[in-house]
Amino acid sequence: MALVEMRQVSKTYSTGDENVPALRNLSLQIDAEEFVALIGPSGSGKSTLLSVLGVLNPPDRGEVIIDGFDVYRLSLERRADFRSAYLGFVFQELYLLSHLNALENVLLPQVILKRPLREQHQKAYAALEAVGLKGKEKRFPRQLSGGEQGRVALARAIVNHPPLLLADEPTGSLDSKTGEGIMELLRELNRQGQTIVMVTHNADNLRYVSRTLELRDGELRREDFAAEKPGMGSSV
Numbered sequence: 001m002a003l004v005e006m007r008q009v010s011k012t013y014s015t016g017d018e019n020v021p022a023l024r025n026l027s028l029q030i031d032a033e034e035f036v037a038l039i040g041p042s043g044s045g046k047s048t049l050l051s052v053l054g055v056l057n058p059p060d061r062g063e064v065i066i067d068g069f070d071v072y073r074l075s076l077e078r079r080a081d082f083r084s085a086y087l088g089f090v091f092q093e094l095y096l097l098s099h100l101n102a103l104e105n106v107l108l109p110q111v112i113l114k115r116p117l118r119e120q121h122q123k124a125y126a127a128l129e130a131v132g133l134k135g136k137e138k139r140f141p142r143q144l145s146g147g148e149q150g151r152v153a154l155a156r157a158i159v160n161h162p163p164l165l166l167a168d169e170p171t172g173s174l175d176s177k178t179g180e181g182i183m184e185l186l187r188e189l190n191r192q193g194q195t196i197v198m199v200t201h202n203a204d205n206l207r208y209v210s211r212t213l214e215l216r217d218g219e220l221r222r223e224d225f226a227a228e229k230p231g232m233g234s235s236v
């Protein structure tokens with residue numbers, strides 16, 4: 001069974017008297033351990049698709065099934081629990097809290113899950129080590145480089161071992177070399193089994209992913225599988 005299945009999902013935004021279709025009858029499946037890039041021109045629906053997958057933006061029609069849960073049929077409270085347990089988010093803006101050090105920033109998502117303190121600390125240290133920040137746990141964001149701040153945001157996203165990591169332009173605010181470091185880290189996490197869906201404008205990032213989905217006007221326009229996956233051609 002696919003980890004994620006979207007079935008005939010439509011989303012239209014209403015602004016005053018105008019209706020803006022953002023997703024049109026879109027269906028897709030994502031298997032566990034895939035690394036998927038979402039590309040397409042500005043306004044094609046990428047952010048909407050990511051927020052619908054992130055259980056943050058209910059579609060008007062269609063179903064979103066993640067690990068067997070029809071997520072928009074869950075109550076609002078259970079949706080929030082589902083997000084905490086199943087999803088990790090990384091945004092271009094990072095959203096690190098400047099008055100908290102790296103460790104405390106990474107502890108945040110666990111506080112919500114109310115795990116025992118000792119376990120929270122162990123997991124936060126492990127997540128920071130996994131992103132190459134061992135020894136820098138007590139530094140505040142301003143004492144870290146842009147790339148290191150990106151790594152803290154990534155550690156915070158993976159600290160609860162979410163089945164699905166959603167990344168919106170994770171290299172968008174970084175210079176190309178630092179961005180490559182983050183992409184290499186995402187690829188390494190993916191090789192260890194982390195399923196990732198990433199929105200990107202940067203064509204250089206596509207060499208790290210296993211599948212690229214191209215959106216156009218809220219529809220899937222094209223799908224490309226990475227060359228090293230034998231037997232899988234281009235389709236759609």
Ligand code: ADP
Pocket residue numbers: 013014015020021022040041042043044045046047048049
């Ligand atoms: P992308 O991420 O590919 O740039 P978006 O998903 O942000 O695309 O937008 C898809 C379409 O929906 C665009 O026409 C955009 O203007 C519109 N849109 C996105 N969010 C909103 C919103 N909150 N209110 C109204 N229209 C929106």
